[in-house]
Amino acid sequence: MADLPGTQGHTGESLLFLTDEQLRQGIEAMFFAYRGFTADPDRILSEMHYGRAHHRAVHFIHIVPGTTVNNLLSILGVTKQSLNRVLRTLIDDGLVESRIGRTDKRERHLFLTPDGRDLEHRLSDAQRARMRAAYRQAGPEAVVGFRKVLEAMMDPDLQRHYSGLREPR
Amino acid sequence: MADLPGTQGHTGESLLFLTDEQLRQGIEAMFFAYRGFTADPDRILSEMHYGRAHHRAVHFIHIVPGTTVNNLLSILGVTKQSLNRVLRTLIDDGLVESRIGRTDKRERHLFLTPDGRDLEHRLSDAQRARMRAAYRQAGPEAVVGFRKVLEAMMDPDLQRHYSGLREPR
DNA sequence: TTGGAATGTCAACAAGGCTGACTTAAAGTC
């Protein structure tokens, strides 16, 4: 592919000739791949009567421990009422701890309890295994391209959350 | 990027050293990218009080015109009750036509009406525009890698539906 | 000190998944 005549030299130019069919295949690939992507954690979650919303909350609390509800809201892109319901069950079940802010008592800072960390680990293990297998099968060059396209597909303000987590903080 | 020292040459080998952090970034990239991926059609759909379920049905009826309900079920991976609710509204609204099978009269074959094709076009236009922009921004090599990883991430039986649509039939 | 903004909670509703039970019609089988 890197040697197709006339496609190299200046980046991207050949892609001016993207057919609708090529794009459609990319769209479907996203659809089916996302199903595979969530399948393994979904199985674990449904066993304990949780859903994807719980997974997302647990994931980002793990990544940004001590985050406020508001911050989590902007990452997840749901209403606070929606998040709150999920958060409440996680707190009631002892997976998440909510501490009242010290400087601003309106804020709640969220942390995983040991049980929460345990669930997070099980979920991310399953998802990482799938990811690792796909990466190996596709090869390192493919992975770089994969990431590039995904990053270009994000909404700019969502990309901020994503990149923000990668940058030193 | 293709010139990073030590990452090129033999495919795959360097990725034996995938850190959890690298994998986690891939997972988050999938999460945020999928949000961007569905954002544009979601806007169009919500204007007309439809949801993603309607989009998926319309999309695959467009791709496989004349498909039976059962076949659509296996592509979408939902129950017939769930699909039926969506399908009924689409038929009532005159976007989908259901024809009784000629050889097997138990089957219903599904087709888009002109109005249905119109909606399909508006939805896929929006999604293709996002896809095209991402492809251009990432470059042709990245696109190949993107597709490779996505295909490796699918469940094998879902991949069948996906590939099946690409193969000549 | 008081009014507005920010944060989080409670209640109720809708979409869209799910299971289970059932009907109808057609096809296949003994």
Add this chain to the structure above:
DNA sequence: GACTTTAAGTCAGCCTTGTTGACATTCCAA
């Protein structure tokens, strides 16, 4: 011809997870 299986559709009811609206608490700035 009677019985079974299959395709599709329907009704009822449940769950998760999104939504809006109303409200309490807390902070801060005029």
